[in-house]
Each structure stands twice: as C-alpha cells, then as structure tokens.
Amino acid sequence: MIISIASGKGGTGKTTVATNLCASLDRDLMLLDCDVEEPNAHLFLNPNFTGKERVNAPVPKVDLSLCTYCKKCMDICRFGAIAVAGKTVVTFPELCHSCGGCTVVCPEKAITEIDRFIGTVETGTLNLPGSPSFGRGLMDIGQVMAPPVIRQVRKLEKEKELTIIDAPPGTSCPVIASMKGTDFVLLVTEPTPFGLHDLTLAVEAVKLLGIPCGIVINRAGIGNDEVKIYARNENIPILLEIPFDKDIASAYSKGELLVQALPEYKEIFKGLYTSIEAIVNRKGDA
Structure with missing residues (x-):
C-alpha cells in the first residue's frame, strides 16, 4: 500500500x-x-545514507549544420525553451519540460537530447x-x-x-x-x-x-x-x-x-x- x-x-x-x-x-x-x-x-x-544517484532531464541540442530554421521546434514548445531567430537557434534548458516534442517535429532530425543534471536521490535506512x-x-x-x-x-x-x-x-x-x-x-x-x-x-x-x-x-x-x-x-x-x-x-x-x-x-x-x-x-x- x-x-x-x-x-x-x-x-x-x-x-x-x-x-x-x-x-x-x-x-x-x-x-x-x-x-x-x-x-x-x-x-x-x-537516516543512515548508503546510496546516491544523479537525476538528469533530457534537453535539446541542435545541430546547426542540419537545421533549416523552419521554426517547427519553436512552435511546438509551450514553455519558450527553444527559439529561432534568423540563422540562430537558442535553447533555454532551465525552461525545458523534457517532453521531447521538438525532436519529434524536426523534419531534418537536427535535434537530439542531452542530459541536464537537476538533482539527486539519496537512499538509506532508519534507526x-x-x-x-x-x-x-x-x-x-x-x-x-x-x-x-x-x-x-x-x-x-x-x-x-x-x-x-x-x-x-x-x-x-x-x-x-x-x-x-x-x-x-x-x-x-x-x-x-x-x-x-x-x-x-x-x-x-x-x-x-x-x-x-x-x-x-x-x-x-x-x-x-x-x-x-x-x-x-x-x-x-x-x-x-x-x-x-x-x-x-x-x-x-x-x-x-x-x-x-x-x-x-x-x-x-x-x-x-x-x-x-x-x-x-x-x-x-x-
């Protein structure tokens, strides 16, 4: 339970x-x-802590050599975590909710995901x-x-x-x-x-x-x-x-x-x- x-x-x-x-x-x-x-x-x-592990969240990484600046990634993101301005793509990892939508809609497969450290999980036993x-x-x-x-x-x-x-x-x-x-x-x-x-x-x-x-x-x-x-x-x-x-x-x-x-x-x-x-x-x- x-x-x-x-x-x-x-x-x-x-x-x-x-x-x-x-x-x-x-x-x-x-x-x-x-x-x-x-x-x-x-x-x-x-508690007696015996274990500790990192918690990561995936965030977008853009390969500008493949990007055509179509803005589809920017359009799907409701949190403003990725922006296209002219021939520049800027990501804001702190705003990203790690939904993966930008990687799905990118027609050129120019977006991959990398890990961003956001916290830790600690484990142990109680006396x-x-x-x-x-x-x-x-x-x-x-x-x-x-x-x-x-x-x-x-x-x-x-x-x-x-x-x-x-x-x-x-x-x-x-x-x-x-x-x-x-x-x-x-x-x-x-x-x-x-x-x-x-x-x-x-x-x-x-x-x-x-x-x-x-x-x-x-x-x-x-x-x-x-x-x-x-x-x-x-x-x-x-x-x-x-x-x-x-x-x-x-x-x-x-x-x-x-x-x-x-x-x-x-x-x-x-x-x-x-x-x-x-x-x-x-x-x-x-």
Missing part, C-alpha cells in the same frame, strides 16, 4: 505526521521524502525497529523542475509492502506527481481560515485523481470548527486530531519524534494507520 501525506499549504504538520506514522509501525515499510525543494524528514529520523528504508530527493540549486526528481524517488516504492510519501505542500504539479497512483491521500490541515482555504484546493486535486482521502487536523483547539463542518459536508473522515500542545511543540522544536517524546502517541498513530487500511480495503471490495 502507498500512502501519500499532503497538505494544501506549508507548515501544517505534514512531515510531523509522515515521520511519526513511519516510526509507530513495525512493518516492512519505506518513507520517501518527495518534498524535493526542501526535504526535512531526515531532521527527525537521522527504527525493523530498519525501515528511507529515500529522498533533492533538487540542485537553481533548478525549478521538481516532478522528474519526484518520479525518480518514487521508483523506490516497489521495494516494500508499505510506502509512506511525504509530499510537497500545495496543489501544483509536484504534489500531483507525489499523489498520482497512490492508494490513499492523508491531508494534514489546521483549523484556521487559511488552513480551510488550502484544504479545499487539495481535496479538489485528490478528487480529480480519484483517490480516497482522509484528514488530520493538527494544532486542534485553535481557530474554529469550519474544517470539521467542511469535512462533514464533503463526507471526508477526520482520522486524527493532534492538539495544540506545549509538549508537542517542545518535542518538534528539538527535532524529536512525537511518538518517542510522548510514547502514548505511538498507539494513536497505529490507530491512524488501521483506519486508513480499513478505508482502502473497503474501496478494494467495492
């Missing part, structure tokens, strides 16, 4: 839920940190019972194309019977890349107007993908009940509420796992997984 833990906005506690869920389960599992622009799950889990596997992606400085790095990280998910994905915040392409093809999406929010606004956007994205979902309310006790009302109206289960609590905040500030600083939460997170498993099984039986 693959569980993606997401949020409509940053700072809601998504990584807190992902890391503590991982640490509470004595299962054959893997945690993947797909927040590749700013991965931080390692701060709470201190937890059962030594769960850990993987994370990290974009290179100045790069903007997160989905190729996320897809490379997700190639690891077939190695274990359970994969937990710490997705990026928001609802854009990197989030879709982290949720697509998963069995369940756990949406972490906070009971505030901003939390509700971004939760509604995240729910719409999950609906488009047709994936069952549930909600975790973090910092419960602040704000209002609008998130609960929304969840009830949308028939989305609230699977866990984590209170706004000084001891929880203290553990987080020290980089400690909640299930270790406050051991009673280990059973609570186990219950969260049991609820998710039941929902996924019901969907499979339908």
Whole structure:
C-alpha cells in the first residue's frame, strides 16, 4: 500500500505526521521524502545514507549544420525553451519540460537530447525497529523542475509492502506527481481560515485523481470548527486530531519524534494507520 501525506499549504504538520506514522509501525515499510525543494524528514529520523544517484532531464541540442530554421521546434514548445531567430537557434534548458516534442517535429532530425543534471536521490535506512528504508530527493540549486526528481524517488516504492510519501505542500504539479497512483491521500490541515482555504484546493486535486482521502487536523483547539463542518459536508473522515500542545511543540522544536517524546502517541498513530487500511480495503471490495 502507498500512502501519500499532503497538505494544501506549508507548515501544517505534514512531515510531523509522515515521520511519526513511519516510526509507530513495525512493518516492512519505506518513507520517501518527495518534498524535493526542501526535504526535512531526515531532521527527525537521522537516516543512515548508503546510496546516491544523479537525476538528469533530457534537453535539446541542435545541430546547426542540419537545421533549416523552419521554426517547427519553436512552435511546438509551450514553455519558450527553444527559439529561432534568423540563422540562430537558442535553447533555454532551465525552461525545458523534457517532453521531447521538438525532436519529434524536426523534419531534418537536427535535434537530439542531452542530459541536464537537476538533482539527486539519496537512499538509506532508519534507526527504527525493523530498519525501515528511507529515500529522498533533492533538487540542485537553481533548478525549478521538481516532478522528474519526484518520479525518480518514487521508483523506490516497489521495494516494500508499505510506502509512506511525504509530499510537497500545495496543489501544483509536484504534489500531483507525489499523489498520482497512490492508494490513499492523508491531508494534514489546521483549523484556521487559511488552513480551510488550502484544504479545499487539495481535496479538489485528490478528487480529480480519484483517490480516497482522509484528514488530520493538527494544532486542534485553535481557530474554529469550519474544517470539521467542511469535512462533514464533503463526507471526508477526520482520522486524527493532534492538539495544540506545549509538549508537542517542545518535542518538534528539538527535532524529536512525537511518538518517542510522548510514547502514548505511538498507539494513536497505529490507530491512524488501521483506519486508513480499513478505508482502502473497503474501496478494494467495492
């Protein structure tokens, strides 16, 4: 089973839920940190890294000796990654989405593809019972194309019977890349107007993908009940509420796992997984 833990906005506690869920389960599992622009799950889990590989994205290279400057490559590119001006062809690798369209439409076969380094994928194990596997992606400085790095990280998910994905915040392409093809999406929010606004956007994205979902309310006790009302109206289960609590905040500030600083939460997170498993099984039986 693959569980993606997401949020409509940053700072809601998504990584807190992902890391503590991982640490509470004595299962054959893997945690993947797909927040590749700013991965931080390692701060709470201190993994032992044993592997590292480059992530490359193909970008066009033009052979001017074959080019007839017909501009078909420029016309097909919706991101302005290739431009033809007079007898000059200029490529902008940072804008390229690596779709390969320019190589297909070039009548003279003047365009080939070369690799551009955009990030790395690191793998290792966690110092937890059962030594769960850990993987994370990290974009290179100045790069903007997160989905190729996320897809490379997700190639690891077939190695274990359970994969937990710490997705990026928001609802854009990197989030879709982290949720697509998963069995369940756990949406972490906070009971505030901003939390509700971004939760509604995240729910719409999950609906488009047709994936069952549930909600975790973090910092419960602040704000209002609008998130609960929304969840009830949308028939989305609230699977866990984590209170706004000084001891929880203290553990987080020290980089400690909640299930270790406050051991009673280990059973609570186990219950969260049991609820998710039941929902996924019901969907499979339908």
